[in-house]
Amino acid sequence: MSKKVRRYEASTGYRGSEDYIVSDDLRNSVNIAIALQKPLLIKGEPGTGKTMLAQSIADSLDKELIIWNIKSTTKAQEGLYVYDTVQRLYDSQFGEGDVANIKKYIKLGKLGEAFITSEPVVLLIDEIDKADLEFPNDLLWELDQMSFYIPETKETIGAVHRPIVVITSNAEKELPDAFLRRCIFHYIEFPDPEGMERIIKVHHPNLEKRLLEQAMETFYMLRNVPNIQKKPSTSELIDWLQALVVGGISPNRIKQDLPFLGVLLKKNEDLDTLLNQLHGKTQSRSPNYASSSLNRYRY
Ligand SMILES: Nc1ncnc2c1ncn2[C@@H]1O[C@H](COP(=O)(O)OP(=O)(O)OP(=O)(O)O)[C@@H](O)[C@H]1O
Numbered sequence: 053m054s055k056k057v058r059r060y061e062a063s064t065g066y067r068g069s070e071d072y073i074v075s076d077d078l079r080n081s082v083n084i085a086i087a088l089q090k091p092l093l094i095k096g097e098p099g100t101g102k103t104m105l106a107q108s109i110a111d112s113l114d115k116e117l118i119i120w121n122i123k124s125t126t127k128a129q130e131g132l133y134v135y136d137t138v139q140r141l142y143d144s145q146f147g148e149g150d151v152a153n154i155k156k157y158i159k160l161g162k163l164g165e166a167f168i169t170s171e172p173v174v175l176l177i178d179e180i181d182k183a184d185l186e187f188p189n190d191l192l193w194e195l196d197q198m199s200f201y202i203p204e205t206k207e208t209i210g211a212v213h214r215p216i217v218v219i220t221s222n223a224e225k226e227l228p229d230a231f232l233r234r235c236i237f238h239y240i241e242f243p244d245p246e247g248m249e250r251i252i253k254v255h256h257p258n259l260e261k262r263l264l265e266q267a268m269e270t271f272y273m274l275r276n277v278p279n280i281q282k283k284p285s286t287s288e289l290i291d292w293l294q295a296l297v298v299g300g301i302s303p304n305r306i307k308q309d310l311p312f313l314g315v316l317l318k319k320n321e322d323l324d325t326l327l328n329q330l331h332g333k334t335q336s337r338s339p340n341y342a343s344s345s346l347n348r349y350r351y
């Protein structure tokens with residue numbers, strides 16, 4: 053399929069969606085990837101909206117979203133097609149159906165599905181770095197050419213419409229250079245407090261102003277504690293705010309008591325680090341500051 057590059061008009065294309073706040077840079081990256089018809093590779097801390105971006109693109113452009121969740125055992129071939137030899141053998145033994153018709157036993161994978169849809173779709177290849185290193189290399193040809201050959205049926209499956217491909221990675225493994233060369237790359241920066249407030253408003257539109265202020269200050273304070281291994285992320289802040297509301301916590305108590313801290317910090321080591329940090333400070337300030345409530349959340 054020939055690759056016609058469309059002009060990218062800033063006024064059209066992807067513009068974010070009601071439930072997803074997008075920065076100008078990210079919006080531009082999405083639109084450039086669409087215009088150049090290249091996969092968009094998204095990296096960023098856990099919980100920074102990588103997966104949700106694909107949903108937002110699909111919603112905003114009114115396209116179907118096909119999700120291919122990658123696991124450590126996923127092979128590239130599964131995304132193209134699977135030939136169900138076991139079923140064919142079973143049918144041949146028990147005389148069911150027409151076993152000569154091999155097509156019947158070819159099941160397209162997510163990439164194959166995205167190629168044959170009558171309308172262009174968004175294809176999310178989620179957490180590509182979970183698979184082994186060969187995985188991205190094995191997909192280079194198919195993602196470039198948007199087609200693949202099925203030897204069993206002597207058929208070529210080519211994309212009717214090139215899907216918009218979004219690939220996410222948590223950078224657990226480095227991706228091969230040849231793969232990176234073919235993608236448009238975007239790193240989602242962790243939102244600053246202003247950006248975070250906009251995201252929070254999407255999820256908690258009616259939050260009390262002071263509760264939000266106190267929670268945000270505490271959240272960024274925790275993220276800045278030196279040596280925290282697993283910094284709390286956007287999704288954890290969203291959950292924490294929910295917990296504070298459900299728990300009826302008054303804004304004045306947030307900084308002092310650090311309620312429901314287990315929603316934000318998930319590692320014992322990080323609770324220890326925070327405790328040490330607070331003890332250092334509390335000796336010169338208030339002796340009860342947070343440490344008693346913190347102890348409640350240790351295992
Ligand atoms: N820009 C944003 N606008 C609205 N909600 C957001 C945004 N970023 C993150 N969120 C919210 O944070 C949560 C986590 O988002 P998501 O699952 O997409 O993150 P992720 O980067 O894919 O995380 P992981 O690396 O753990 O898979 C979701 O509930 C999502 O709604």
Ligand SMILES: [Mg+2]
Pocket residue numbers: 102103104178220
């Ligand atoms: Mg994700």
